[in-house]
Amino acid sequence: MIDFKTDNFQPGLSVDCVIFGFHDNELKVLLLKLKNLDFWALPGGFVDKDKDVDTEANRVLEKRTGLTNIFLQQFFLFGKVGRASTDHLDSLEKKGIISSENASWFNQRFITVGYYALVEYSKVKQLTADEISERCEWCAINELPELMHDHREILKKAHDTLKKELNYQPIGINLLPREFTMPELQTLYETILEKPLDRRNFRRKMLSYDILIKTERRRTGVAHKAPILYQFDVEKYQKAIKGGLSQSW
């Protein structure tokens, strides 16, 4: 049950985290299944009056999922009146997930700051639920369960932001193995963009970014025309994260 002193929190403000992982050619997201309820939520929480909002987003993520040292990026402030579902709020109280002392805190108007991160799926080994949830799981973004409040909209906005950022930032260093083929990199892009890409254009454009190293090796276990393995040039990759891709303005 949630029962805390709310005086220390910045009123009407919460944070929500969209944590993406890439696995089996699917884009997945970390969700918490609420105790005794049929809906799920993004890992989220409140902001201490004495702490930066960014700091609190990281603390919330660690507390809810056990994940530390994640590069969380703020992407949007969700500020509509009526964001919260009164049905969801009612059931949280009825099922005893929120104490009656805290009910008025939860029922005030909230705005929420959305954060997202891309994490290496394989490195997330222990997903721990917290006092309000019974499970913490990766869910494919195309097969989402019922989500609390406007969390589906928050997730979609995070995904849209990610799609746009592919136009000026490199991606993949934590999502692919150290060595990968051009088709594997293309699959990552296609999965995020949710559309097929032309093979030759993809290759040409990706090479023009000048962030890849072509190795002497080829993917083994393929009989005919084994594809060449690439690595990211870490130095150039980091430079592009800061200064933009060489093809951007």
Place this chain on the structure above:
Amino acid sequence: MIDFKTDNFQPGLSVDCVIFGFHDNELKVLLLKLKNLDFWALPGGFVDKDKDVDTEANRVLEKRTGLTNIFLQQFFLFGKVGRASTDHLDSLEKKGIISSENASWFNQRFITVGYYALVEYSKVKQLTADEISERCEWCAINELPELMHDHREILKKAHDTLKKELNYQPIGINLLPREFTMPELQTLYETILEKPLDRRNFRRKMLSYDILIKTERRRTGVAHKAPILYQFDVEKYQKAIKGGLSQSW
């Protein structure tokens, strides 16, 4: 003097607007000069509990500057502890700009949502100051006066966002005359990006976006090799605003 009932506002939340205009090959921003004080501020204000944050940003902008129907875009939530300058707050109270009844409201911790817009400089004819400011003026972003609190950081973040957006969104339809030359369009980009661009690359890249119409006309008044005039293809331009430039993913 500001003296209002603060019970109707969402506590600890404000909005700030960065309004860019392009004039004389300079990027400018709308600022308010505070009454009897030596610093300036972005047009900003508070959020009614019953209103969407986006709605309130537009209302604030209209109230402070007289500008209506501006497409304001949210770009960041400024959430650091200690954003506000206590010196600035003190002087606002001392100079009677804030009533003593409102002082505790102003002295609480605030987070602020940053919005920005690009407006046609020539269309902004009447800049009206409000109860706390004596002037509302366009200031060149390279010659800024002292700004309140973290407003300089907010302005910089808005500018950085604009630079990034040039990579997947068209720009210029409200910033240039209906017909313009390629060098004029390039100057707009160079001004926003704060760096020179290669003439041939710029032309090639811009034409590849497929949002321009080449007219039969040339800029007159130039003796030799008068440059061709272009227009935006409004339909394709609007499509690119929604779906991204043809060169983006």
